[in-house]
Amino acid sequence: MSLEIRKIVCFEEETLVEGFKKAEKPLRMLAVAAVVKNPWAGRYVEDLKPVVRDYGPQLGKLLTDRICDLAGGAENIEAFGKAAVVGLNGEIEHASALIHTLHFGNFYREAVEAKSFLSFTNTRGPANAAISVPMMDKNDGGRRSHYLTLQFNINDAPADDEIVVVLGGATGGRPHHRIGDRYQELKELGHDVENPAAV
Template sequence: MLKPDIRKIVTFEEEILVEGYKKADTPLRMFAVAAVLTNPWAGRYAEDLKPEIQAFAPVLGKLLTDKIVTLAGGADKIEAYGKAAVVGLNGEVEHASGLIHTLHFGNFYREALSASTYLAFTNIRGTANTPIMVPLMDKDDAGRRSHYLTIQFAIPDAPRDDEVVIVLGGATGGRPHHRIGDRYQDLQDLGHDLNNPAAV
């Protein structure tokens, strides 16, 4: 049976107390959990990625979801969420994409949070210590701009050329002092129907 060969799990967390020279009314916690694993397709072209995706993605989805919910102090503490993948130089961006762009991976996180929006994402190729960017959005409201956040961190020894890093990220709220409004006001100002934004 195919199983992911995980070298290590890395966690990242920051607590923002002051933003823009002003103390936050409520400190914002942002956190991420990453799995560093061997890329099963490294160094070769594979036409069919499905067997590894279906075997690896549920294991990674459950593992990372359990860990990030614990790190947050409970699923109810997470308001914004996202995912990311970084594949090493002997792999394709398709490999990074394959492991995170499947319901076999993301639905564990979505269901744990009772979320209704899609998971914001990045998927790139890079070397060890490549900055990992995890974009976040509100778990229930895609137009809530206060929760458009990005977690940034790096793992000094990952990904190796034959590895891929799979990441889930979260935050306990929106940006401190957010004041640019939500996209609904822009739509209204532009004369769009809020129930059908594509209509003019």
Template sequence: MTLEIRKIVSFEEETLVEGFKAADTPLRMFAVAAVIKNPWAGKYVEDLKPIVLEYGPQLGKLLTDRICELAGGADKIEAFGKAALVGLNGEIEHASALIHTLHFGNFYREAVEAKSFLSFTNTRGPANASISVPMMDKNDGGKRSHYLTLQFNINDAPGADEVVVVLGGASGGRPHHRIGDRYQELKELGHDIENPAAV
């Protein structure tokens, strides 16, 4: 089945003032979304893998190329994440299938030379539903300064038989981050930083 893309949407915001104080360095957050026809809409399909294998690499490369260009280069991306929003004639599983595959996400991870996994949301909703893209530092999952969420919407997507597939990125952490990282709390609680579950 051929991948059908109805539109590609780019979103960007730049925070200059946060918490009544100017940012030393403005924070840029951005996303690129592909609005695609849901190949499984309106029916139950047991084996999703054939289409995942076909669509994943196409979407992964397209969106990675676009977001790196929007960022001004892959090296400008410090935090990253992904999301999928499926229309009302689809399942959450359809959104999950398209983004929870290395055939999709590895394009982005390799482009930005990341060590962390891509944080994510997969939701269902009508056109104009809010899209939330959670992000974390691309190399350090415990770096709380880069725990960010980008929110936007597309007024005419997803249609009932569509899926919005999204990559998000940020140029840095929150402008005035001051809650510290996970590691100090782990030490305070007597946990092994390398094995947080151990006491």
């Protein structure tokens, strides 16, 4: 089954003023989305792996190349995330299948030399549904300045038999971030900063 892409959508947002104060450095948040035909639409398929292994690398490379170009180079991406929205004739599992695979995500992680996992959303909705891409620092999951969410929509996607697959990126953290990082609170609470997962 061949990958059918109906369109590719690029989205960019640049924040110059936040909270009534000019940003010291404008924040660019970016997304690249592929609107693809859902190969499993309208039926239950037990084994999703063959399509995932076929589509994952194709989508991973395409979207990674596009978002790195949009950012002016992979080195400019500090925070990242991913999302998928399946149309109404599909399952949430179909959205999940295309983004929760190393065959897809590793292209992006390797391009930006990341240590963190890609934060994500996977949802179902009609055309023009909100697409939310949560992001975090590519190397430090506890760095709260880079907890960001980019939201946009595509007026004619997903159709009932489509999936929108998205990569998101940001060139920095929130302007004027001042809530600190997770590590300060771990220390305050007397927890092990070196092993935060134990909390």
